[in-house]
Amino acid sequence: MKALLALENGRCYRGESAGAPGQTQGEVVFNTNLTGYQEVLTDPSYFGQIVTMTCPQIGNYGVVAEDAESQKPQVAGFVVREESSIASNWRASGTLRDYLETNGIVAISGIDTRALTRVLRTRGVMRGVIGTGAVEPEELVEAARQAPTIEGSDLVREVTCAEPFEWTDRTGDPDEFAVQPVRRATRPLHIAAYDFGMKRNILRRFTAHDCRVSVFPAQTPAQELLATKPDGVFLSNGPGDPSPLDYAVTNARTVIDAGVPTFGICLGHQVLGLAMGGRTYKLKFGHRGGNHPVKHLATDRVEITSQNHGFAIDPESVPDDVEITHINLYDGTVEGLRHRTHPVFCVQYHPEASPGPHDADYLFSSFLDEMEQQAPAATDHP
Numbered sequence: 101m102k103a104l105l106a107l108e109n110g111r112c113y114r115g116e117s118a119g120a121p122g123q124t125q126g127e128v129v130f131n132t133n134l135t136g137y138q139e140v141l142t143d144p145s146y147f148g149q150i151v152t153m154t155c156p157q158i159g160n161y162g163v164v165a166e167d168a169e170s171q172k173p174q175v176a177g178f179v180v181r182e183e184s185s186i187a188s189n190w191r192a193s194g195t196l197r198d199y200l201e202t203n204g205i206v207a208i209s210g211i212d213t214r215a216l217t218r219v220l221r222t223r224g225v226m227r228g229v230i231g232t233g234a235v236e237p238e239e240l241v242e243a244a245r246q247a248p249t250i251e252g253s254d255l256v257r258e259v260t261c262a263e264p265f266e267w268t269d270r271t272g273d274p275d276e277f278a279v280q281p282v283r284r285a286t287r288p289l290h291i292a293a294y295d296f297g298m299k300r301n302i303l304r305r306f307t308a309h310d311c312r313v314s315v316f317p318a319q320t321p322a323q324e325l326l327a328t329k330p331d332g333v334f335l336s337n338g339p340g341d342p343s344p345l346d347y348a349v350t351n352a353r354t355v356i357d358a359g360v361p362t363f364g365i366c367l368g369h370q371v372l373g374l375a376m377g378g379r380t381y382k383l384k385f386g387h388r389g390g391n392h393p394v395k396h397l398a399t400d401r402v403e404i405t406s407q408n409h410g411f412a413i414d415p416e417s418v419p420d421d422v423e424i425t426h427i428n429l430y431d432g433t434v435e436g437l438r439h440r441t442h443p444v445f446c447v448q449y450h451p452e453a454s455p456g457p458h459d460a461d462y463l464f465s466s467f468l469d470e471m472e473q474q475a476p477a478a479t480d481h482p
Contacts, residue, residue: 101232103208105150105179105216106240108227108247113216117232118183119200119207123240125247126150126176128228129410130217132389135161136455137196141178141205142169144259144297145366145408147339148250150177150228151388152213152220159196162187169299169454173200174259174339177230178207179216206230224384225410250410251382255340256348256367259297260318267293267303267313288312289471292330294320296338296348296367301454305464306334319347322354331471332361335368337450342370342380342411349374356442361470363463364446366409372446373437379417383433386410387449390456393429394449396436402429405449406456412448413437443470 101117107128130152131140137158140151158180178200187195200207208230220226227247229240291306291313298315306313316325318338325333333355335348342348352375355362364372370380387407394405403426413434418424426436426447438445445467451460 103230103232104235104237104240105208105211105228105230106237106244107219108241108244109223110241111219112237112241113208113211115208115210117207118180118197118209119178120204121232122204122206123229123231123235123243124150124177124206125227125229125243127225127250128152128179128220129225129386129388130154130213130220131408132391133455136390138163138167138199139169139455141173141175143299143408144170144174145299145337145339146175147255147259147297148176148253149339150179150230151175152179152216154213154217156181156213157184158182159184160186161189162192162195163199164189164191165193166191169301173203173205175205178205179211179213179230180207180209181211181213183209206232220385225386251341252344253340254344256296256318256338256345259339261295261315262317264314264316264320267307267315269300269304269307289331289468290314290328291332291334292316292325292328293334294318294325294336294348294351294368296336296371298336298338299450299452299454301452302336302365305452305461309464309468311468320351322351322358326355326358326360330360331474332363332467334467335362335364335371335446337366337368337408339367341382342367342374345371356439356444359442359474361443361467361474363467363470365450365452366448369437369446369448370411370413372444373413373418373434376422376437376439376444377417377419378422378437379414380411381414382411383409387428387430390453392449394426394435394460395429396426398425403459404457405451405460406453407449409448443474445470
């Protein structure tokens with residue numbers, strides 16, 4: 101079946117359907133990972149976006165149920181250069197095409213994804229529509245222009261959990277990424293986590309560090325989390341623009357004022373940045389891939405990181421009581437913050453990787469250190 105991708109600037113790309121039939125709209129973005137397409141598809145941070153993979157061939161190792169980052173694919177659409185019809189992987193439970201069709205994801209293959217990426221890098225990400233079958237380019241272009249924008253939209257409500265729950269999956273054990281120091285805690289530390297669209301591997305990394313994690317919907321009042329007496333509070337990744345998330349920012353301020361150790365990743369970083377007095381802005385084409393160099397300013401160490409975001413903290417807005425801890429070496433954008441007097445820190449990138457390198461996994465240990473320092477009753481001093 102023929103398919104067409106139309107952008108709001110009038111450009112159209114003809115190809116073939118590689119997923120479910122139909123029509124879909126969203127913000128067209130690109131990801132530079134060579135592998136990890138299933139993790140990308142199931143990452144809730146991509147909700148509302150049509151994701152273009154720059155790697156020429158996608159699908160060659162099929163899909164694996166254990167590798168999903170959420171219950172189902174979250175992308176609005178998928179764009180690839182060449183779709184592999186063969187799933188060459190002993191762990192695979194099926195092909196990429198079957199996975200997309202089963203989950204109703206409209207996709208297109210057979211277009212020059214690198215030419216599309218150059219357009220997005222030059223013009224910036226933009227709204228687009230994928231249509232399959234007999235479609236008129238002019239109609240799809242107009243549909244793209246009428247599609248809602250990511251800016252100003254609260255997408256977190258679409259992906260957060262419906263009810264609180266305890267995370268019990270311990271597939272992150274034993275720890276495969278780093279040798280962990282001997283912990284002082286005599287019990288598993290308890291983390292209360294805000295789910296803004298959380299990836300499962302974040303939860304796996306916490307359980308690999310022997311933490312107990314309670315997950316709460318994004319709109320849960322902070323007092324409800326604090327009533328569980330957590331050793332720490334975590335703010336997760338998630339989709340879209342942080343500026344309309346007034347409830348999340350208010351809750352983050354309450355947590356900060358309570359003095360509870362707090363850690364944020366990606367959207368959680370942006371929410372904490374807003375709560376600490378900063379401002380956010382939309383990047384031209386965002387950071388999405390697994391090879392972004394980030395400098396840790398305190399050590400001059402460079403980490404190769406996994407990233408997926410379209411907004412950033414304005415460095416000029418960071419108040420004096422907040423320290424910028426990490427910067428992106430591609431464009432100098434803020435990649436980490438730490439409060440100077442409260443046990444609060446956050447990073448824009450993804451230390452849990454999946455897909456991506458494990459250079460930043462130390463941040464989970466840093467969070468445990470903060471929690472142990474703030475919870476002496478939970479430790480066994482020598």
